[in-house]
Amino acid sequence: MSLRVSMAGKSNKADRTIYECSACGHQEAKWLGRCPACGEWNTLLAVRESKATTAATGQGGQHRQSLPLSAIDPAEAARVPSGSTEVDRVLGGGLMPGSSVLVGGEPGIGKSTLLLQLAARAQVKGRVLYVSGEEGAAQLRLRADRLGLKRPDLEILCSGDLAEVMLVLERLKPALFIVDSLQTMLSADAGAVPGTANQVKYCAMELSDWARQHGSVCFLVAHVTKDGLIAGPKAAEHIVDAVLLFEQTESDFRFLRSSKNRYGSTDEIGLFAMGETGLQELSDPSSIFLVRRDGAAPAGTAVAASWEGTRCLLVEIQALTVTSKAGLSRVYSERIDAARVSRVAAVLEKHAGLKFSDQDVYVNVAGGMRLLEPGIDAALAVALYSARTGLAVPAQSCLAGELSLAGELRPVRRMRQRVKAARNLGFGRVLGPAEVAAEKDGAGGDWEAVASIKELLARLFK
Numbered sequence: 001m002s003l004r005v006s007m008a009g010k011s012n013k014a015d016r017t018i019y020e021c022s023a024c025g026h027q028e029a030k031w032l033g034r035c036p037a038c039g040e041w042n043t044l045l046a047v048r049e050s051k052a053t054t055a056a057t058g059q060g061g062q063h064r065q066s067l068p069l070s071a072i073d074p075a076e077a078a079r080v081p082s083g084s085t086e087v088d089r090v091l092g093g094g095l096m097p098g099s100s101v102l103v104g105g106e107p108g109i110g111k112s113t114l115l116l117q118l119a120a121r122a123q124v125k126g127r128v129l130y131v132s133g134e135e136g137a138a139q140l141r142l143r144a145d146r147l148g149l150k151r152p153d154l155e156i157l158c159s160g161d162l163a164e165v166m167l168v169l170e171r172l173k174p175a176l177f178i179v180d181s182l183q184t185m186l187s188a189d190a191g192a193v194p195g196t197a198n199q200v201k202y203c204a205m206e207l208s209d210w211a212r213q214h215g216s217v218c219f220l221v222a223h224v225t226k227d228g229l230i231a232g233p234k235a236a237e238h239i240v241d242a243v244l245l246f247e248q249t250e251s252d253f254r255f256l257r258s259s260k261n262r263y264g265s266t267d268e269i270g271l272f273a274m275g276e277t278g279l280q281e282l283s284d285p286s287s288i289f290l291v292r293r294d295g296a297a298p299a300g301t302a303v304a305a306s307w308e309g310t311r312c313l314l315v316e317i318q319a320l321t322v323t324s325k326a327g328l329s330r331v332y333s334e335r336i337d338a339a340r341v342s343r344v345a346a347v348l349e350k351h352a353g354l355k356f357s358d359q360d361v362y363v364n365v366a367g368g369m370r371l372l373e374p375g376i377d378a379a380l381a382v383a384l385y386s387a388r389t390g391l392a393v394p395a396q397s398c399l400a401g402e403l404s405l406a407g408e409l410r411p412v413r414r415m416r417q418r419v420k421a422a423r424n425l426g427f428g429r430v431l432g433p434a435e436v437a438a439e440k441d442g443a444g445g446d447w448e449a450v451a452s453i454k455e456l457l458a459r460l461f462k
């Protein structure tokens with residue numbers, strides 16, 4: 001068993017800790033507040049000199065020596081189901097042994113709930129350890145009981161001391177471990193107080209290193225404030241293999257997105273609803289962002305067929321325009337990038353003869369979903385047009401397509417699947433860009449193809 005300085009708390013020659021400046025790479029034998037080489041403050045991080053020596057002598061883990069590619073067993077990287085189809089989806093097919101995942105989100109959003117469910121349900125072969133620096137063991141037990149979770153051999157450790165956690169890891173050798181949260185972990189080797197960038201970075205490095213060397217999966221929880229990632233967790237982002245962000249809307253829905261993923265794409269989203277018994281998966285969410293009404297939809301709303309990762313979601317976009325005061329027009333849009341709203345409004349002003357430059361524009365998305373996909377341009381344009389003119393979009397119509405500055409409707413990926421999803425939900429009319437010739441095969445190509453925003457508006461409103 002090779003315990004390192006930080007774990008055992010005692011030093012020996014082969015395992016010396018040195019300090020390296022994260023800005024310029026300068027090395028010092030002692031920790032300093034300011035790097036003498038580049039003058040940056042708080043950039044010196046502890047690194048182990050032993051890394052180089054053990055690699056040279058051939059000691060340590062199996063990854064220390066180079067191997068021919070063909071000699072590496074691909075089974076070592078086989079995915080393990082996490083027990084949640086939505087988490088699997090976002091990670092790109094399941095848990096990757098040896099990887100580390102940072103889960104960020106605002107306090108109270110459900111990170112601990114999600115990870116306790118994961119700890120109890122992941123289909124890993126081996127022990128599972130849940131480290132909590134925030135809650136007591138009895139609290140965790142109560143929560144697990146309330147969630148109906150069953151994994152009697154789930155190990156719980158309530159500690160915020162990194163050295164203690166590392167010792168338990170060495171003893172237990174878990175196949176999956178969760179550290180909730182990174183900000184409550186403290187290592188005497190990283191100086192200062194818990195929660196600082198240095199501490200968070202150091203603890204993330206130690207924990208993810210351990211996971212990599214032991215083929216274990218590690219989840220690290222990070223609290224994030226409203227203004228986005230605060231200094232601490234941001235510092236840990238490039239240490240881990242994947243960064244997942246847990247977001248909430250005004251409803252009970254929760255979105256899990258990845259902003260970084262070494263082993264999969266980042267455009268998948270996971271969808272959950274927070275209920276009495278924890279987080280429920282929304283396995284068929286295509287219609288939850290639609291607004292059901294008895295009568296016709298009011299002016300200012302349009303439905304987009306949006307492609308999110310590997311599935312189509314139908315989402316209602318809502319717009320409102322009012323004459324701006326003092327001649328200064330503004331865009332208020334949280335769910336769709338405001339710059340994009342301005343661009344689409346400019347295209348409408350130029351190609352549909354509508355004046356937006358004296359209007360305040362408000363844009364929202366039903367259910368609070370954040371839309372990043374380019375294919376929602378057409379619906380955004382139609383919602384803005386409808387809001388400005390007071391003409392309602394005919395019932396059962398749905399739109400897809402990217403808008404160019406020249407006013408053309410550009411092709412979007414997976415048009416056929418979008419049409420299919422819309423038809424399944426009862427949309428009689430789907431309007432979108434003409435298909436690229438090369439993709440014209442298979443069934444489902446029955447939508448109203450339009451070439452420009454002008455043509456789209458003419459078809460819908462006349």
Ligand code: TYD
Nearest residue numbers: 107108109110111112113274275276277278
């Ligand atoms: P929690 O997982 O503690 O959030 P985080 O770790 O991100 O701070 O969840 C907090 C909220 O979730 C809390 O306000 C209560 C709510 N909740 C439910 O609505 N249902 C449940 O089954 C659970 C466990 C929590």
Ligand code: MG
Nearest residue numbers: 111112134180
């Ligand atoms: Mg928590």
